[in-house]
Amino acid sequence: MSQINRREFLKLVATASSAAVLTIPGTARAGAKGKVVVIGGGFGGATAAKYLRMMGGASVDVTLIEPNKTYTSCPLSNEVISGHREIKSLQVGYDGLKKHGVNVLHDTVTKVDPVKKTVTTQGGKTLAYDALVMSPGVEFNYAGVEGDSEELSNTVIPHAYKAGPQTLLLKKQLESMPDGGKFIIAVPPGPFRCPPGPYERASQVADYLTKKGKTKSKVILLDANDSFSKKGLFEQAWKNMFGYQAGGMLEWVPGASDGKVIKVDAKTMTAYTNFGEHKGDVLNIIPPHTAGKIAKDAGLTNAKGWCEVVPMTMESTVHKDIYPIGDACVAGEMPVYPMPKSAHMAMTQAKVAVGAILAKMNGQAAPVPFYVNTCYSTINPEYGFSVVHVYRVTDNKFVYVTDAGGVSPVTLGTKEAPQPVPPIQRKLEAEYCVGWFNNVMADAFA
Amino acid sequence: MRYRVILGVVLAGLLGSAHAEDSIEALANTCNNCHGVNGVSAGQSMPSIGGLPEAYLKNVMLEWKTGARYSATMGRLIKGYSDEQIAALAAFFSKKPWTPSAQTTDPKLVALGKKVSARCASCHGETGASSDGETPSLNGQWALYMELELKKYRDDAVAMPNKQMRKAAQKLSEEEVNAAAAFYASQKK
Numbered sequence: 139m140s141q142i143n144r145r146e147f148l149k150l151v152a153t154a155s156s157a158a159v160l161t162i163p164g165t166a167r168a169g170a171k172g173k174v175v176v177i178g179g180g181f182g183g184a185t186a187a188k189y190l191r192m193m194g195g196a197s198v199d200v201t202l203i204e205p206n207k208t209y210t211s212c213p214l215s216n217e218v219i220s221g222h223r224e225i226k227s228l229q230v231g232y233d234g235l236k237k238h239g240v241n242v243l244h245d246t247v248t249k250v251d252p253v254k255k256t257v258t259t260q261g262g263k264t265l266a267y268d269a270l271v272m273s274p275g276v277e278f279n280y281a282g283v284e285g286d287s288e289e290l291s292n293t294v295i296p297h298a299y300k301a302g303p304q305t306l307l308l309k310k311q312l313e314s315m316p317d318g319g320k321f322i323i324a325v326p327p328g329p330f331r332c333p334p335g336p337y338e339r340a341s342q343v344a345d346y347l348t349k350k351g352k353t354k355s356k357v358i359l360l361d362a363n364d365s366f367s368k369k370g371l372f373e374q375a376w377k378n379m380f381g382y383q384a385g386g387m388l389e390w391v392p393g394a395s396d397g398k399v400i401k402v403d404a405k406t407m408t409a410y411t412n413f414g415e416h417k418g419d420v421l422n423i424i425p426p427h428t429a430g431k432i433a434k435d436a437g438l439t440n441a442k443g444w445c446e447v448v449p450m451t452m453e454s455t456v457h458k459d460i461y462p463i464g465d466a467c468v469a470g471e472m473p474v475y476p477m478p479k480s481a482h483m484a485m486t487q488a489k490v491a492v493g494a495i496l497a498k499m500n501g502q503a504a505p506v507p508f509y510v511n512t513c514y515s516t517i518n519p520e521y522g523f524s525v526v527h528v529y530r531v532t533d534n535k536f537v538y539v540t541d542a543g544g545v546s547p548v549t550l551g552t553k554e555a556p557q558p559v560p561p562i563q564r565k566l567e568a569e570y571c572v573g574w575f576n577n578v579m580a581d582a583f584a
Numbered sequence: 585m586r587y588r589v590i591l592g593v594v595l596a597g598l599l600g601s602a603h604a605e606d607s608i609e610a611l612a613n614t615c616n617n618c619h620g621v622n623g624v625s626a627g628q629s630m631p632s633i634g635g636l637p638e639a640y641l642k643n644v645m646l647e648w649k650t651g652a653r654y655s656a657t658m659g660r661l662i663k664g665y666s667d668e669q670i671a672a673l674a675a676f677f678s679k680k681p682w683t684p685s686a687q688t689t690d691p692k693l694v695a696l697g698k699k700v701s702a703r704c705a706s707c708h709g710e711t712g713a714s715s716d717g718e719t720p721s722l723n724g725q726w727a728l729y730m731e732l733e734l735k736k737y738r739d740d741a742v743a744m745p746n747k748q749m750r751k752a753a754q755k756l757s758e759e760e761v762n763a764a765a766a767f768y769a770s771q772k773k
């Protein structure tokens with residue numbers, strides 16, 4: 139019997155590992171048994187529920203708890219405001235998940251007991267879980283802007299940052315704005331959901347006003363931050379289309395130039411910054427936000443109000459067997475490459491959590507996680523661009539893969555001799571935006 | 585001897601865990617966001633990829649990675665994947681059944697497309713159901729996706745590597761591009 143030395147041993151292990159990754163079929167999943175409760179029926183929660191059943195089989199009992207019978211997608215809801223899309227096209231019910239065998243409970247979770255591993259609902263139900271997926275989205279902190287309130291946001295100064303009635307209210311306000319009117323968007327301090335959202339909205343609104351001939355109007359972004367997602371791409375489009383930085387329709391006021399809105403008066407329709415005041419015909423005040431209330435109540439949030447997770451599994455760093463996903467979490471190399479709060483990101487996080495939950499039910503190690511984000515923004519149906527993020531997990535840390543990812547090119551050629559991007563690029567990404575949307579809706583809800 | 589025992593344990597762990605196969609499936613799940621479960625796309629600008637030839641899928645992804653093939657978005661994504669992962673994904677999706685997508689097409693355009701696409705048949709097959717192991721099937725592929733691809737092949741400003749496809753596409757008018765796409769989109773088999 140020959141001895142195996144250390145070097146041979148390591149070589150064999152390495153060979154076994156790579157072979158295993160690519161060829162060895164696993165069979166262990168079939169036996170997975172357990173109860174999973176999913177809180178929240180947005181992109182993250184719906185994907186988790188569907189994939190638990192799809193990959194875990196019939197022996198995984200999945201209950202999704204969501205108060206609303208219809209979900210309205212936030213992605214592409216700016217196109218409702220500008221009139222390029224009906225809100226109905228963003229809506230979906232939960233029949234698709236039921237077909238996968240997910241129990242859908244239209245109720246609100248009032249309490250999570252991470253020790254007894256139960257959740258209690260407003261309707262008086264108590265459900266036990268082996269694993270809990272926490273996908274509650276965000277909660278708006280109206281107190282973050284003095285004078286703002288939930289009631290005012292529903293009636294006079296909508297945030298429209300959760301798609302639904304406020305989206306339609308903001309659309310109506312835009313449509314009735316006179317030529318020469320002022321449309322003000324107040325951007326909260328980051329992190330907030332959909333990082334390019336406010337800037338895409340400003341673009342869509344400016345495009346609407348331009349095409350309606352209301353060219354004397356102004357669209358003003360009052361921003362608590364000093365930079366933003368896809369800045370170079372937005373600014374290029376704004377310069378070409380809306381006279382940006384040339385006294386035209388669209389203006390961006392960064393935090394450093396007193397852009398942060400701290401107070402609002404809905405009666406006089408005035409937004410106040412530290413040193414200035416801005417009267418608007420439309421005030422789109424987006425309040426700062428944090429993880430959804432139930433995540434906070436369950437003790438899952440950090441001092442800043444967000445859930446922190448273990449990169450390999452998406453399990454909470456606070457409570458075992460709870461997996462916070464989607465807009466409610468923070469993860470990544472803060473503050474440089476945090477995972478963006480996007481639908482796409484929430485869905486890949488959901489898939490990682492599902493892999494980890496099923497592996498644990500089978501007494502196995504969590505599979506290698508893959509995190510990917512793709513996020514399209516459009517100025518109008520002919521002009522779009524994107525940002526891509528790919529993350530790896532190394533030494534239990536999220537690592538942004540710098541070889542990949544990044545934004546669509548602003549220009550081609552060299553820095554010294556830039557060449558314009560072929561027009562087909564913007565057209566393709568505008569089309570891909572719609573294709574992406576139809577696919578994520580199907581992947582999460584059908 | 586000691587290492588042998590450890591090796592046995594490690595191997596048993598690797599072979600017996602869900603880790604192994606799940607890696608490909610977990611990887612492929614990230615593609616589902618835009619290309620659908622089993623590679624059946626629900627978005628008209630995004631191609632279905634399940635059941636396309638393994639060699640074609642692998643080749644296209646590698647060309648995106650090196651930049652030999654123009655892409656608006658995919659290149660930035662695929663640079664995050666190793667060549668081994670790309671090969672595994674190509675193998676994974678090629679084994680799924682090809683699923684033509686039901687879609688509405690204009691019969692007049694389809695009729696014109698039948699004529700226009702005669703030149704495509706030698707590689708793609710008369711109905712777009714190709715069988716040479718390298719050419720992608722087109723029957724029931726999304727019309728909009730095929731229009732956009734043909735426009736990429738026609739556009740001199742972007743790098744598309746297949747000379748034959750470039751030459752063929754550049755002979756087509758805008759209407760003929762849409763017609764060819766409509767014809768293949770309408771084919772169910």
